[in-house]
Amino acid sequence: MNAFTQRLVRIEVEEPIRIPSTVPGEKARTILVKVPAMRDPKDGEIYFGVEASIILDKAKARHMGVLAPQELAELRKRLGLTQKEIAEVLQIGEKSWSRWETGREIVSRSLNLLLMALYEGRVNLPWLRAQCLQDKQPAPAPRLRSRGFEVLFQQGMTWNTLTDALRATRSAANLTGMHHYSHFAIYTHTPAMPAAKISPPPRAVTHSQASQFSAVKVPAECEELCVA
C-alpha cells in the first residue's frame, strides 16, 4: 500500500455529466450523479476511482439510451462469444466492437437498437446467427406448393425462368385474346421474394395484376400468391 492512498478519505460527491442531444444543433444537457470519491486531507484534492468511472459512464449511457461499455462486455460474455465472434455475428469490424466495449467510443446508435434487444432477451443468438447466415448464402428459391411447379423445378426450372415462363404465357394469352387460368400457389416465406409494394398483401391477384407480376415484390407475410 502507498502512504498516499492510505491517507485518502472516502466521501460521496455529485459530479456533472454532459448528455449529448440526438437533435442536430441542440446543446448537450448536464445532469448530476452521486459517486464515491476520495479526498486528500492534506490538500483537499478530490480523486475518483474506477468505481466512480463505471457509475458515471453507465449514467451517461443510460441517459443517451445506449448500452454502457460494461454492459456490452457483460452481454458478450453472457452469449459466450469472443470479441471476434460477436463482431462476425453483428457483421461489424472486430475493432469497432473492441472500441465500444473498452469505452474508447460510444456504441453506434443504429446498432444499439439491436444490441438492446439482445441485452433484454427480445432477440436471441440463434436468430441473429440465422440472419447472419442468410445474408452470406445466396437466396433460396421460393418454396412452391403447386405440384405443377414442383415438377417444373425438378426439371431444372429456376425462379427467373419461371417468371419468364409466366410472362410468356400471359403474353400469349393476351395475343390470342384469351385468359390464362392456370392456378399456381407460391409460398413466399423466403428472401428470394422481394419486399412488397402491395398493401394489404393479396391472397390472389387478378389477371391484370398478374401482368405486373415480375415487377411486384411480395411481402413475407403473404402466404400464397395465385397467379391466374
Add this chain to the structure above:
Amino acid sequence: MSIIIPQRWRTDVAAILDQAQEETILLRKRPRREWFNLDDEHTEFGLYALLADELSIAGNLYGKVHTDMVEEGECYSFSFRYRPPTAEGEIELYTKLNLLPDGQVVIIYSAHT
C-alpha cells in the same frame, strides 16, 4: 527539458490504464471535468483507453519528468495529437501521470489541451 519516457514506466502505466481494475486509477476532479468539456461524447473509460493506447505506441515517447510532486512516485507528462469523437480536427492533449511506488496505482493529474 524533453526526455524519452522510460519504456518500463510506459508499459506498467499502460497496463494499469488498459485493465482499469478497481483501486488502480485515481483521476483528479479537475482533469475529469476538463476531459468531459473537450467532447460531449467522451467517457471516463475512453480517457483511460486513450492514454493506454498512446503509451503503447511504437517508438520513443517524449515528455517531462516531474520530481516535485507532493505524492510520491514516478511522474511524467507528455502531449499527443488526438481527434475527439465529434470533432472535425485533431487537438493536442496534454497529460500528466504518476505511477505510485508500489507500481499498482496511477494518478491522472491532467488531461487537457
